Amino acid sequence: MSENRTEIASLGEFGLIEHLTKNFETQQASTVVSVGDDAAVIDHFGKQTVVTTDLLIEGIHFDLMYTPLKHLGYKSVVVNVSDIYAMNATPTQITMSIGISNRFSLEALDEFYEGVYLACEKYGVDLIGGDTSASQKGFIISVTAIGEVSPGQFVQRSTANVGDLVCVSGDLGGAFLGLTLLEREKKIYLESPQVQPDLENESYIVGRLLKPEARKDIIQFFEQQQIRPTAMMDVSDGISSEILHICRQSKTGCRLFEEKLPIAEPSRAAAFKFGLDPTVCALNGGEDYELIFTLKQEDHEKITLNEEISVIGYITDLEEGHKLQTKGGNVFNITAQGWNAFHK
Amino acid sequence: MSENRTEIASLGEFGLIEHLTKNFETQQASTVVSVGDDAAVIDHFGKQTVVTTDLLIEGIHFDLMYTPLKHLGYKSVVVNVSDIYAMNATPTQITMSIGISNRFSLEALDEFYEGVYLACEKYGVDLIGGDTSASQKGFIISVTAIGEVSPGQFVQRSTANVGDLVCVSGDLGGAFLGLTLLEREKKIYLESPQVQPDLENESYIVGRLLKPEARKDIIQFFEQQQIRPTAMMDVSDGISSEILHICRQSKTGCRLFEEKLPIAEPSRAAAFKFGLDPTVCALNGGEDYELIFTLKQEDHEKITLNEEISVIGYITDLEEGHKLQTKGGNVFNITAQGWNAFHK
Known part of the structure; x- marks a missing residue:
């Protein structure tokens, strides 16, 4: 100031x-x-x-x-x-x-x-x-x-097809962990104003929350590679919530794989420090402003060279439901626990 | 409810x-x-x-x-x-x-x-x-x-020329008088909740405040008559304030005439009832959502048939200042006393 x-x-x-x-x-x-x-x-x-x-x-x-x-x-x-x-x-x-x-x-x-x-x-x-x-x-x-x-080149949420790959840019859960850290530090400060905040080694997750970036690079990559996703949205409420939007509007199911969820090392470390499950943070944490999109399988090869894109699952028939397969091989229903301003 | x-x-x-x-x-x-x-x-x-x-x-x-x-x-x-x-x-x-x-x-x-x-x-x-x-x-x-x-057909505030007519649609000051009435009734109600509001005969000014209309008809009239105003804006802060915007951005002066200001009969009656000068209400009252615009003199004939348009003055050289000529022949400087949310 x-x-x-x-x-x-x-x-x-x-x-x-x-x-x-x-x-x-x-x-x-x-x-x-x-x-x-x-x-x-x-x-x-x-x-x-x-x-x-x-x-x-x-x-x-x-x-x-x-x-x-x-x-x-x-x-x-x-x-x-x-x-x-x-x-x-x-x-x-x-x-x-x-x-x-x-x-x-x-x-x-x-x-x-x-x-x-x-x-x-x-x-x-x-x-x-x-x-x-x-x-x-x-x-x-x-x-x-x-x-x-360009006319007709926009991508909506409602146009994913069975068999499409589900992809996400960057990594997930960081902003939510940054928020958790700052809320914790705020509480400590309000109780004991003399205690200095402990933000050391936490610049990654704090940055994810306070200074997010939009994925201009991914859209440019699509243009260069002549890729057009079949459906896309940005991750503001958490990917559980977002993939359910895509599936509901496209009238499909999906299967995601826990082991494929991209989680940055500092996010994983912070989750363990706070006693949280990194997978839950990645699924339900909001405000990452990554892109979640679906791709025709034939475009798979084009994206393998881009380290900023992870394939995390695929689109299924509606009857197969919305499933997450864990590392241990169990299968759970995906539910939206995303941020909801009206319940705060 | x-x-x-x-x-x-x-x-x-x-x-x-x-x-x-x-x-x-x-x-x-x-x-x-x-x-x-x-x-x-x-x-x-x-x-x-x-x-x-x-x-x-x-x-x-x-x-x-x-x-x-x-x-x-x-x-x-x-x-x-x-x-x-x-x-x-x-x-x-x-x-x-x-x-x-x-x-x-x-x-x-x-x-x-x-x-x-x-x-x-x-x-x-x-x-x-x-x-x-x-x-x-x-x-x-x-x-x-x-x-x-249509490309290039938009009208800005900065393009009025010396000699142009200054025109306004509809009538002025009504919304301000409606606000004055409702604020007065609110005060009475808060002091004595049993007193019933006295809104009889005031539906015009109350309507001007609570249910304004935008002047779609004027824009359609311009198109039909192939008129393109030289400058235009809508009246949200009061015409004193708006004409000064047009003159400042166009680097001109203006002369307006008190006797030409369109004031509806119910507004005039309400002003007298509240002990206010109807001209001051018309100049400085906001929220009328009329259009104020400047026209080439040669377009004058085209607008005479439209009773919803009044010519209230003309654009002058910057050196001649921003003047209002009263019914008595006196000349005053126009000053913006329009609504300012930061001083409320």
Whole structure:
């Protein structure tokens, strides 16, 4: 945090928007009109437009006690562009609306927007509009991401076929273990503020939670290799929940294999430290922002060279149910225990 | 309100989305993929895409003590499609995200969505996505509206020219007077709950606040008459504030005439009743959702037949300042006293 504190009311709404957007230059040729009018104008030149939106609320989706504002700004963009990649599309623009209580200074907002702009730069998207408002309580963030795709090349959740391979990018469970660690440290801090947090060797899982990345590289790899997944979505609630969405919408069953679930070594170590089963963390932990997708078997060879992609199972007939085969050979039903904001 | 109360937690997030969207059919040919995937897909078939977004927060932008939820749902859509019309474009899709505390039941949400769907039907837009979340406090609404326009036919704020006519649709100040009335009645009610509200003869101004309409008819009229305004925006903060935006972005001055400001008879009567100057209400009252636009003088004849359009002044050189000429012949500087959420 900066030492200065500028009250946001001293700028007014239009002064604030001007302040927050003045140094940002658009990168996309498709951005015809950006911030500063009733609406923005986009020309996707014959491509199809892809749209997704997310609402993030302090105390529900994030805890500012252990979330730096810059990371929060970055993550707000990433979780939305991740949904665009999950359609096999390329993100091109975002709008960003925020509601802030008077406990936030202009310097705090600047930190948040530093993260926003960093993510915009990294993913090549333009910030083309938004809304700034007071809130009665806490920090509210609403992001809409827009992308483009060649006509008909988008990939939905409902189009997996029996026999397809089930694949996932990167590794699973890390963000959930990062959250578990930070919640634990928060509890210790609230009880004994003099105890210093023990985050040594935990930078991997903490990073997975606080600064996730969207899998632009996987979508680029698909394009280079001329692979089109049969179905795809991003992993925000946990792969148990996501594979059940794909199967329900595609009217299929599935069989996943515990031994194939990609779990990073630091995640495995953290799980053991907290007395948790790494497999359960990988299946039910949310916010990894990896991609889960299904592929025709004939595309298998194309993906073997990409170490960032794991085959974790296959799609079956609906009648065969939704099964996980354990390392010991037992078979369980997959149930969604994913994150549900309404039960928190 | 219905007599039944269903807890939202009993459905879960996906059950809730399914419940809220199950009866809605898309109307736009451009809606390729709608609700139920990571993102929606739109194909505007060679047209340009127009995007705007608004964040509405209980206690800041609306008061549920006198705002029926159905009206709130309707208005949330209208204020966004109004921004699309203000670009001289046609709204085609919206996304709707909501955050709700557990004080809201499923029946309450259903009322809100009744209004949303009514507005979608009236303006011919498809609801293609969104997000539902718990909130720590109050009701939070974030809407993004998407529209289309023939390439290059959009109208910005920055393109008014010296000599252009300044025009406004409909009449001004009504929504502000409706707000004044309802705030007064709320105060009376809180002090003496047995007193019945005195809303007789006030349905016009209350309607202007609670159920505004966007000026689709004006944009259609422009198309029929082959008129393209030189600059345009919608009236959300009051025309003082809006004309200053147009002049600042166009680097011009303006002269408006008090006697030309369109004020409906019920608004004028209400202003006198409250001891307010109707002209001040028309200049500085927000939320009328009319269109303010500038026209080439040669288009004057084309608009004379449309009773919904008033010429209220003209654009001048920047050096001549931003002036209002009163009925008595005095000339004042126009200053923006529009609504500012950060000073509330």
